[in-house]
Amino acid sequence: MTLKNDRFLRALSREPVDVTPVWMMRQAGRYLPEYRATRKQAGDFLALCKTPELACEVTLQPLRRYSFDAAILFSDILTIPDALGQGLYFSEGEGPKFRKIIKTTTDVEHLPEINIASELAYVTDAVSLIRKELNGKVPLIGFSGSPWTLATYMIEGGSSKDFRMVKQFMYDNPEAMHLLLSKLADAVTDYLNAQIRAGAQVVQIFDTWGGVLSASCYASFSLQYMQNIVAKLIKENEGQRVPVILFTKNGGLWLESIADSCCQAIGLDWTINIGEARRRVGDRVALQGNMDPSVLYASPSVIRAEVGNIIHNYGEGSGHVFNLGHGISPGVSPENVKIFVDTVHELSAQYHT
């Protein structure tokens, strides 16, 4: 099926586009009243993730309101540890938690050998359904958490401020840590390939917590495993290349080595000037980002000015996918998102000729 809007894929391949494509991390989310209604119908967040019809519905909701150039599967980054039997649950206001916590080498060794793709059929079912419902409107992005990021939650038992447990595990048991990361990398690879087979046209790996590591630990405990995954992902599906986007929050210092991983694009948070990032990576990869999500709390004129600055800093030519530097915050007004999306298209046209 031919895509009606392939700007996003073209920008990822650094091919000419008419305007800069835009989507938003967490674009299906709590800031939308229709999302909150569907989540209420599902009962809770996890039930919403695990019901393909409802996951499809919330994936499509932002596309009905806004001119986004991509859809992203509605799911959670922690589905893999949940499938491995760690018992994911969400406690109000505290974020994700696990009932089982990895504490020892034995815990790592005893992680079950399972067929991750069949355990997570609810995800691939959602992907197939979304692709069908999208009917070629825009490309669909699949995703997973990175091995390191999954490991942080599995060892901490949830979110963390200082990552004491996972870092202590890493420093004191590097072999067990590598075993865990290697098991997770295999699972992520199978999972993303299953999403691609089900119809995901682009995949993004979210390394939300890679940026809490030292430069050398990031290279060996996070980036190495993402690179291994990229190498084993399906390269082409339905006659189209399947691009991979790596997003490491607070990874701006390591762009050159991330670009060396053979990904097609790097997701940037807002702490780096995107023009400087472009000079550093040259024409090796496309760049995705990077407006501070907090700007969406500001007035329309500020949103327009900040979008304009980022487009100007990137400069002329293709290779830029506009996005926020992190997921949209729950309290943003839906009107401001419309201003954001429309401004990206409006102001970027002059940079593409």
Add this chain to the structure above:
Amino acid sequence: MTLKNDRFLRALSREPVDVTPVWMMRQAGRYLPEYRATRKQAGDFLALCKTPELACEVTLQPLRRYSFDAAILFSDILTIPDALGQGLYFSEGEGPKFRKIIKTTTDVEHLPEINIASELAYVTDAVSLIRKELNGKVPLIGFSGSPWTLATYMIEGGSSKDFRMVKQFMYDNPEAMHLLLSKLADAVTDYLNAQIRAGAQVVQIFDTWGGVLSASCYASFSLQYMQNIVAKLIKENEGQRVPVILFTKNGGLWLESIADSCCQAIGLDWTINIGEARRRVGDRVALQGNMDPSVLYASPSVIRAEVGNIIHNYGEGSGHVFNLGHGISPGVSPENVKIFVDTVHELSAQYHT
């Protein structure tokens, strides 16, 4: 009075040293049983800060146990907003809070005009007392929070995960934000100069939250004000230059512009390879850092290996002050700190000839 140990000052001036000097952010703190005893005696954390004899006592405690090459005044980064009438208090497990919160331009305009040095006489009294008690053993560091970092707490009312309030204020009321930062910069200048007059031989500005800003906002809302402060600080006291250290957590992307501020040293967190940082700033400034504080939870052999890596990455010659990349965590064992400090001195000798 001649210093018995001036390694720290020499390294800040990039003059030859026998071994790399070392101190630790938050070296007087909860990981020490004697600190916990003195704090109990004071009643609470703020009372400890506000009683010069007790502040002096906890400042000296780590110097009795370890071969640190500098002492740092025991105080809090939020003494200035407290003196401005914002009502600082600490609630167990939640960090600092303010009773009054800055919400409007009028709130900024109504901040009182006070003599910050005399309002904070408990701090300068502590500085004088510590200098006397140190009796030239090692140099004494004074400090303050940066204007931006102080502003985050004054507008958020405490710690924050996403800095929504302060960023919304900054984006929607940039003029009021600049007015607030300019008032805070004046206060920080007066405060640090009073500490210098009282005997602080080095001062450090803690920009704990500069790293949550975009590159351009960091330049205009944080770095600019630190640069204004550096320009107005007392340059020489007791016939000695008074070096300034700027520490921006997650500021690794902006080292070149931080070096342009005319500070004598940049504090680094652990996310940057210190060798790469040295290549980027050349011989313009000294570097301080940068071991991940979490390493102190690991085993002695890991601590020794990580210290060795950082010394090796910095390479030969002076200009390096060893430190953690952030304050020491409360749960670290005092024995591990001894291993850390002694290892820095032991392994660095071969790099200084």
